[in-house]
Amino acid sequence: VAALQDEKNSLLSENEVMNDRLEQLDDSLDDPNTVVAKKYFHAQLQLEQLQEENFRLEAAKDDYRVHCEDLEKQLIELQHRNNELTSLAEESR
Numbered sequence: 001v002a003a004l005q006d007e008k009n010s011l012l013s014e015n016e017v018m019n020d021r022l023e024q025l026d027d028s029l030d031d032p033n034t035v036v037a038k039k040y041f042h043a044q045l046q047l048e049q050l051q052e053e054n055f056r057l058e059a060a061k062d063d064y065r066v067h068c069e070d071l072e073k074q075l076i077e078l079q080h081r082n083n084e085l086t087s088l089a090e091e092s093r
Contacts, residue, residue, distance in 0.1 A: 028034045
C-alpha cells in the first residue's frame with residue numbers, strides 16, 4: 001500500500017509539473033514576442049497562404065478540365081468533318 005501511495009504521489013507531482021509546462025507553453029503562444037509564438041503565427045500564416053493557393057489551383061484545374069472537354073468535342077467534330085470531306089473528295093475523283 002505504501003509503495004502504491006508513493007507511486008501515486010509521484011505521479012501526481014509529475015502531473016502538476018506537466019500541467020505547469022503546458023500552461024507555460026500556452027502563455028508563450030499568447031505572448032507575440034516569444035520565439036515559439038512567432039513560429040506558430042508564421043506557420044499559421046503559411047498554412048492560410050497555402051490553402052488559398054490550393055483553392056486557386058483547384059479552380060484553375062476545373063477551368064482547364066472544362067476547356068479540355070470543349071477541345072475534345074471540337075476534335076471529334078473536326079474528325080467527322082474531315083472524314084466527310086475525305087469521302088466527298090474521293091467521290092469527286
